[in-house]
Amino acid sequence: MMNDYDKFERLVQKFDQENKLIRAWELKGGISAKVTGLEILQSSGQIVKMIARQHGDNDLKRNPNIAADEHKLLGILKSAGLPVPMPYYFEQSCEIFSKPCILLEFIEGKSEFTPSNLNDHILQLAINLVKIHRVNCADLSLSFLPKVENTYVEMLNNIERVILDETLNLSMISDLLKSFMPLVSKNKEVILHGDYWPGNILWKEDKLVSIIDWEDSGLGDPLADLANSQLEISYHFGMQAMNDFTHQYKSMMPELNFTNLPFWQLFAALRLSKFPEWGLEKSKENSWKKRHKSFVRQAINQIRLI
Structure with a gap:
């Protein structure tokens, strides 16, 4: 052997x-x-x-x-x-x-959670998410990639089998999303990373050098990726950094229709709510839960305006 x-x-x-x-x-x-x-x-x-x-x-x-x-x-x-x-x-x-x-x-680099220049760090994250979403899919054979919306709907349908943290109002989020499904597509399908967060980005000398771990990739509305990244950035760098990231991304993607963003944000909130599995220190877990609730609250307020 x-x-x-x-x-x-x-x-x-x-x-x-x-x-x-x-x-x-x-x-x-x-x-x-x-x-x-x-x-x-x-x-x-x-x-x-x-x-x-x-x-x-x-x-x-x-x-x-x-x-x-x-x-x-x-x-x-x-x-x-x-x-x-x-x-x-x-x-x-x-x-x-x-x-x-x-x-x-093998790419020399490491994940960075305490960047020396947060503004530049956030800008590079936005630029490279835009690069992913701007890949021209017209002449590519991408039928092997799953439809991310189908993956999210499956998550929604199976949510009852999971013990939900009701301090985060997850059942309410789930019921709200079900009432609006299916979403009417307002953007063309693009390649999605599926898990674009700071842990899947490698840096060297303050420069983004690699985007790794593509096992959650698929095809779908670019807002699905944006929403996941927004919540992850708020966890790791705070709400202001998230707002800066969102502004940078939107300024580079003026052709997108952002109407459905709050729905994708609620999907992200369901997906990124497994705090006990992440082994966080209690103070960090409490801080992230507050940011999760604020994120959800803002998304619901936006849905009420639609």
Whole structure:
């Protein structure tokens, strides 16, 4: 039976038989996938780093083709000029590992939660979300991507099976959304990241260098991505930073109809309400819950004006 080192060596040699694995190490921080750093000696004598990414059971249950889909999407996005890891190789045989695995470019950078210049940080986040939503989908084969609205409706339909935190008025949010479904589409479908938050962005020397973890990607209204990012930014950087992010995004996307944004904000509020699972310090959890309630309150006030 092969040990982990032998498995990763076989993986990099399936990509290029001349490759030699120098070392492999687990990368911390991943929740939905097992991520391993690899240092490789190539036949040219150059030493390079790569990432081996194996999706978790929950993602594979939701989409058995998730590794193939993410590999394919990263190739499309890289060709479109987006700052994403280059996908090198897709191992689908399960001869080495029990699950499919993708081999990706290793990008030097880290997530940043205490930026030295918050205004510039927020601007770069907005610019790069716009870049994702401006990818021209007309000539791309994207049928492998799910419709994000369908995913959200499924979440809504299954909400009764979950124990809801009623201090956040989640049942009321769910009932309100159900009363307005289906939403009438007012924007053209675009590629969505699905989980565009500070933990999925890598920075180096105050510059955004990579957008990672595309397992929640899909097609749909760009406002779905915007709403998720708004709430995440409010959690990590505060309501003023969220408002600045929203202003920057809107100024760069004047062609969008923002009428349905408060509905997508309520979907985001349902999705991003699993505070006990996040293992936060109590003071931070309480602060985030206050921001969640304020976010929901503003969304409902906007819906009343529609």
